[in-house]
Amino acid sequence: MKRTAKLLTLAVALFAGFGTSTAQAADGSFKIGADVVSSYVWRGSEYGNSPAIQPAITYTASNGISLGAWGSYAIEKATDGANGSFRYQEVDLTLSVPVGPLTLSVVDYYIPDMSTATPDLRTRTTRAFDFSKDSSNTLEAQVAYSIGDLSLLAGYNFAGFDPLDKHAFYGEGSYKFFSSKDGFSAKAIAGVGSKYYYGGVPSEETKLALVNTGISVSKDRFTASYVYNPISEKSSVVFMASF
Numbered sequence: 001m002k003r004t005a006k007l008l009t010l011a012v013a014l015f016a017g018f019g020t021s022t023a024q025a026a027d028g029s030f031k032i033g034a035d036v037v038s039s040y041v042w043r044g045s046e047y048g049n050s051p052a053i054q055p056a057i058t059y060t061a062s063n064g065i066s067l068g069a070w071g072s073y074a075i076e077k078a079t080d081g082a083n084g085s086f087r088y089q090e091v092d093l094t095l096s097v098p099v100g101p102l103t104l105s106v107v108d109y110y111i112p113d114m115s116t117a118t119p120d121l122r123t124r125t126t127r128a129f130d131f132s133k134d135s136s137n138t139l140e141a142q143v144a145y146s147i148g149d150l151s152l153l154a155g156y157n158f159a160g161f162d163p164l165d166k167h168a169f170y171g172e173g174s175y176k177f178f179s180s181k182d183g184f185s186a187k188a189i190a191g192v193g194s195k196y197y198y199g200g201v202p203s204e205e206t207k208l209a210l211v212n213t214g215i216s217v218s219k220d221r222f223t224a225s226y227v228y229n230p231i232s233e234k235s236s237v238v239f240m241a242s243f
Contacts, residue, residue, distance in 0.1 A: 048088030199231025
């Protein structure tokens with residue numbers, strides 16, 4: 001625990017002098033930044049069982065098309081019983097295209113360390129940009145829509161690694177229901193996804209269920225979230241600092 005606290009302090013100190021930065025050019029702009037999180041929780045499930053540093057870089061062209069790279073790197077190794085320990089790492093590439101009120105995206109989720117995390121996954125390759133079914137990449141097509149305080153997202157895994165070859169689906173809605181003059185804002189989130197992918201229920205692989213619920217409260221560069229997954233019956237409180 002002391003080691004984790006020291007590493008988190010170091011990470012915050014490292015980024016404290018660097019706010020999210022944008023470099024503007026005539027034909028587009030770059031943006032860089034990083035988050036430090038108490039744990040990495042995504043769509044109702046925790047990954048890595050450790051605080052993590054999450055850097056990002058995005059280029060947006062003048063026509064709104066953007067290409068971004070985002071990573072999550074656990075500060076400590078996670079222990080997985082008899083399978084030993086591993087340090088969770090993830091690298092995601094996203095290509096987004098605005099089409100009227102919608103944003104269409106393709107995301108490559110690359111998670112190489114999971115190939116050594118459990119015996120069932122050790123046959124997976126660790127090559128980047130390998131989209132075969134035994135790879136460490138999963139491709140997801142997304143469509144997003146926002147109007148006012150309401151945001152909607154739908155995603156469908158269409159290529160790459162898929163443990164049951166069922167092409168997982170995920171849909172999410174969020175609504176900002178509170179904002180104040182002193183800078184606080186709050187939003188509620190609810191997500192529906194394939195049970196086998198987001199809740200660990202292989203016997204019900206074709207069924208959809210509520211897998212992600214929660215509330216996030218933000219002020220300036222800080223966000224605290226409560227997340228509950230009704231399928232796994234697990235909850236998390238996550239703190240994030242953005243730089």
